[in-house]
Amino acid sequence: MIDFKEIISNAISNVTNISQYELKTYIEVPKESNNGDYAFPCFRLAKELKKAPQIIATDIKEKIEVNENEIIKIEVAGGYLNFFINKKLLVDEVLQEISKTEEYGKSEIGKGKNVVIDYSSPNIAKPFHIGHLRSTVIGGALYNIYKYLGYNTTGVNHLGDYGTQFGKLIEGYKLWGEEYDIEKNPIDELTKIYIRINEACKEDEQVLENCRNNFKKLENGDPYCVEIWEKFRELSLKEFQKVYDLLGSKFDSWNGEAFYSDKMPEVIDILEKTGKLIESQGAKIIDLEDKGINTPCIIEKTNGSTTYATRDLAAILYRARTYDFDKALYVTSYEQVLHFKQVFEVAKLLGLDEKYTNGLEHVSFGMVLLPTGKMSTREGNVVKLNDLLNEAISRAKEIIEQKNPQLENKDEIAKKVGIGAVIFNDLSNNRVKDEIFEWDTILNFQGETGPYIQYTYVRTKSVLEKAGQVPDIKDVKSENLLDESSIRTLKLVYSFEDILKQVTDKNEPSILSRYLIDLAKAYSNFYNENKIIVDKKDVQNARVYLTYAVGKVLKTGAELLGIEMPEKM
Ligand code: ARG
Numbered sequence: 001m002i003d004f005k006e007i008i009s010n011a012i013s014n015v016t017n018i019s020q021y022e023l024k025t026y027i028e029v030p031k032e033s034n035n036g037d038y039a040f041p042c043f044r045l046a047k048e049l050k051k052a053p054q055i056i057a058t059d060i061k062e063k064i065e066v067n068e069n070e071i072i073k074i075e076v077a078g079g080y081l082n083f084f085i086n087k088k089l090l091v092d093e094v095l096q097e098i099s100k101t102e103e104y105g106k107s108e109i110g111k112g113k114n115v116v117i118d119y120s121s122p123n124i125a126k127p128f129h130i131g132h133l134r135s136t137v138i139g140g141a142l143y144n145i146y147k148y149l150g151y152n153t154t155g156v157n158h159l160g161d162y163g164t165q166f167g168k169l170i171e172g173y174k175l176w177g178e179e180y181d182i183e184k185n186p187i188d189e190l191t192k193i194y195i196r197i198n199e200a201c202k203e204d205e206q207v208l209e210n211c212r213n214n215f216k217k218l219e220n221g222d223p224y225c226v227e228i229w230e231k232f233r234e235l236s237l238k239e240f241q242k243v244y245d246l247l248g249s250k251f252d253s254w255n256g257e258a259f260y261s262d263k264m265p266e267v268i269d270i271l272e273k274t275g276k277l278i279e280s281q282g283a284k285i286i287d288l289e290d291k292g293i294n295t296p297c298i299i300e301k302t303n304g305s306t307t308y309a310t311r312d313l314a315a316i317l318y319r320a321r322t323y324d325f326d327k328a329l330y331v332t333s334y335e336q337v338l339h340f341k342q343v344f345e346v347a348k349l350l351g352l353d354e355k356y357t358n359g360l361e362h363v364s365f366g367m368v369l370l371p372t373g374k375m376s377t378r379e380g381n382v383v384k385l386n387d388l389l390n391e392a393i394s395r396a397k398e399i400i401e402q403k404n405p406q407l408e409n410k411d412e413i414a415k416k417v418g419i420g421a422v423i424f425n426d427l428s429n430n431r432v433k434d435e436i437f438e439w440d441t442i443l444n445f446q447g448e449t450g451p452y453i454q455y456t457y458v459r460t461k462s463v464l465e466k467a468g469q470v471p472d473i474k475d476v477k478s479e480n481l482l483d484e485s486s487i488r489t490l491k492l493v494y495s496f497e498d499i500l501k502q503v504t505d506k507n508e509p510s511i512l513s514r515y516l517i518d519l520a521k522a523y524s525n526f527y528n529e530n531k532i533i534v535d536k537k538d539v540q541n542a543r544v545y546l547t548y549a550v551g552k553v554l555k556t557g558a559e560l561l562g563i564e565m566p567e568k569m
Pocket of ligand 1: 118120121122123158159160312315330331332
């Protein structure tokens with residue numbers, strides 16, 4: 001499809017000798033249509049060219065050469081250059097592209113590049129909570145989008161199936177195992193044991209010591225400890241799977257922390273050889289003071305057992321070798337910012353090619369705050385994800401019962417709407433922002449929500465149904481789509497591919513969710529301003545085709561976010 005940003009940046013590059021690639025990233029899409037279709041801010045060049053932005057804009061305008069069939073007008077406004085494009089050309093291009101492909105917006109820009117995404121990664125024997133939901137949803141959306149853009153993508157569920165907490169659980173199980181029905185309700189019961197053993201540790205130093213030793217034994221392959229640990233893992237996974245089934249989450253690898261138990265000696269060995277692994281109060285640490293990180297990275301604890309960080313270092317080595325990654329993303333809450341800073345810094349000592357250490361990125365996100373307060377496993381005040389998702393479904397069902405009691409397959413649709421609402425909510429704001437979880441906001445059909453996107457999609461479907469069929473592209477004349485509301489909608493359809501690229505540039509799925517809201521609003525506006533089913537056949541064809549295009553993009557976009565679309569609701 002014609003790339004207007006490319007055309008504009010090329011033309012500017014020709015008269016400024018600045019790289020076209022760089023210029024392209026500066027181009028903006030103005031909010032107000034009287035500021036043109038694209039704007040180039042000259043502020044960014046002021047330093048380099050040692051001139052005032054407005055003068056730069058005027059200079060460029062005088063010298064620039066463009067094809068008048070593509071760019072019909074250029075204006076200087078303050079320090080901006082505003083470009084007005086040939087709208088008919090844009091409309092023609094979009095319609096053609098929509099008619100040509102079932103997978104609109106798909107591309108091959110990631111071809112030959114490998115991306116590993118570490119996401120979800122809940123902890124065995126602990127509840128799968130709402131923070132892990134965010135990781136699962138954000139990571140899952142990124143996974144789908146990278147794939148759609150041609151990247152070779154691997155999704156890893158780095159299960160928290162190792163660490164001192166297992167020493168505690170084993171101890172608790174030894175002491176009071178028979179009192180709890182672990183088979184029936186594994187996570188609930190194990191959580192109870194975990195809370196109880198934590199109390200016991202607080203009271204009695206010896207109990208804590210036993211717990212630490214249990215983990216050490218587990219690491220050394222003690223059969224009793226390994227057997228209990230395996231049982232915890234298996235039962236927990238069975239429960240997590242219920243959540244993954246509801247969300248439709250899939251992973252290519254389930255290698256959790258325990259997978260790295262035999263891969264850590266190599267890490268320690270490499271670090272020893274750098275001379276940077278030092279003893280401190282009986283533990284082995286890497287001091288990071290000179291890197292601006294005040295807390296040292298602990299590689300081995302006093303009793304010789306390894307840490308979360310050591311396992312992540314082993315995982316970096318493994319992923320570099322196994323997946324040859326260009327990017328390795330870690331999707332967790334911002335609570336782990338320090339952890340990843342430390343780990344990424346220490347990774348530079350592992351002797352890996354810079355390609356790998358430069359490719360490491362922590363994709364952090366804000367907390368989910370519930371009106372009921374904050375959550376912590378130790379105190380046991382946790383909203384469980386399985387319950388939450390099922391509540392979303394039953395609330396969606398109630399709304400459907402009120403609005404459209406005649407609907408067929410209500411349960412199936414309630415599932416799509418309820419789960420879609422929760423997923424969309426998690427993706428609708430900039431990921432680093434904290435999010436407040438409130439049912440009424442999330443499920444509001446008129447708000448900026450998942451159900452609103454679904455509702456708009458369903459509306460496009462019913463228009464198509466009324467029209468009887470999608471018109472043949474040969475019968476669609478772009479002259480009929482040059483009014484303000486059609487153009488605004490089609491410009492959004494046009495920018496879909498660019499939006500997906502922006503998501504991967506910033507690892508920010510909310511760029512896509514905001515876009516879908518904008519598109520749904522633009523279509524609603526178009527719908528209110530234009531009668532679609534009309535006597536004039538070619539006007540109807542054009543409007544029906546626009547409707548078809550919007551439906552296609554809404555569906556593709558929502559599915560990339562992990563949201564299923566109902567055909568009716
Ligand atoms: N299990 C960790 C948690 O629940 C998240 C793991 C993230 N991935 C990683 N490679 N450290 O907090």
